[in-house]
Amino acid sequence: MTNERLIPAQNGQFNIGHICTRLQCDRGFAGKTAMHFLGAHGERTECTFGDLERESARFANVVRSLGFSAGDVLFIFLPKVSEVFPSFLGALKAQLITGTLFSNFGEEALLDRLGDAGAKGVLTRKSYLKKLLRIRERLPSLKFIILTDAAEHQAADILSLPALMQQASTEFETPLTPAEVPSVLHYTSGSTGKPKGALHRHRSVLLQNRTATEVLDLRPDDIFWCTADHGWVTGTSYGIIGPWSMGVTQVHFGGAYDAAKWFEILEQFGVTVWYTAPTALRMLMREDPATFARFNLGKLRHICSVGEPLNPEVISWGRKVLGKDIYDTWFQTETGAIMITNRPGLTIKPGSMGKPLSGIEAAIVSDDGKVLSDNEQGNLCLRPGWDSMFVSYFHHEDVYRQKFKHGWYMTGDTGYRDSEGYYWFMGRSDDVINTAGHLVSPFEVESALLEVEGIAESGVIGVPDELLWENVVAFVALRKGYEWNSGLELKLRLHISNRVSTTATPQEFRVLDNIPKNKSGKIMRRVLKARYLGKDAGDVSTLDI
């Protein structure tokens, strides 16, 4: 590694939007391609760092003209379209707290996040407007809905982005932004209560830049493709910030998963470094090898994965079919950047998370705060203080403080470290479900299920799945007089999809007479899971039902 590639934060300017655009132009990259964007229908857009600088400046001027000021919250609620990128960086230039949302979120999920954050604006498109308008009255802080695909303003508070951009200047002087100024906001699900907003600061760019260099092994002439959606922390930390902070060209694709299309993209754009997810790799593994044989991936140099543990079988498949190792990386919404990882120069132990990044102190810690010895299973913890560490759960300082115990940040994951210092993931210490890399709160799904007529009780768990890592499974108890049938199942599925998200929609429903609870009324998900898997439920002495 050389310091040549670690260029952010010159002259005390930590602003991520500035670093990813203006600074790259100042380095002589104004004419260099920043992004090859391939739309869902094959339409191709090229964008240089100069374009990115001008368009993000326009967007910064747009939000300033609407009265947004530093610290106001703007959310981007869009699928992967080219407007996401300059808008995200422009909002950061204007020092807005910039949140991203998965486009499959339903109205309840939106209400929770927009309401909790006190969002002042949402950037979205016409097809999502209906969801927002249904909750509009319950969002008193929301002043503007800005539509990327409306040619004209729809109302005083429902505005056309193209019309606003046309009026805005391409010049914007980004204010000097100290490292501690808040930047990106990602909501993440817990096993209890509503989702919490992990708030980051502009300082995070330092570690996103360093990990892009040391782990993703990005070099100035690389063509990088991160397949993650921007709703996910990977999509912002490594689909936007890390690579552009070092002037690397990125590929983005707005279409759905398609094995042949993905390989066509790798070949067509000459992708050299590819960052994707285990679920996607497992889906590719199921394809006929002939699907890949016609593509020349000679330029592909390095492949990384993130989201769920990477099975050894996938690593073997990568070696056989792609002729490359696949490097598993581990981080969380809260950590903002890769923390424990396989990386060039470190021998891969298939199935292992790898070792902590230099400067990151990790440990396996018991519930009472004792650092455990090698091969002992416990809580995976990190010593606080790294550059991309979240600085709060927005508006929930009490919950934030609970994440730090005995001088450690408690990740919520469990695992062990072997005698050679490699970390191995074991599971979660809570009930949060990881399905295809998305964290799903059982509480959110259970609450939404109870909104459907006929549902008396609900309990939701994650169960192992070969493709998705975990599947969402719902148990329901029906009210008297109601019967389970396919119509009710469809009603529940659509309700969860449209209120929470398609990701959170249970893939399986089971009907019980009662949902097991303890004496204080807490749903015993542990018991549900044991029964589902045909295992011993352990101590059930506190079971009430």
Next chain:
Amino acid sequence: MTTIEKLNGIFRTVFDNDEINIQSEMTANDVDGWDSLSHVNLILAVEQGFGIRFNQKELLTFKNVGDLLRSIESKLG
């Protein structure tokens, strides 16, 4: 109500969007929110709405809305 009108209503319900107007050539890339997970909802809703069943082989042949529509019409006789 024609088959396509009924199918359009199902699309609007499943994807929670009253502005959808389906056409034969439309694919998942044309409808916001049409992903592999919501596709399961769509197929279940079509089966219930029309009182028909698709087998696994048939599901794999659907490349666009037109394929789905033709399959529904053939099952309805």
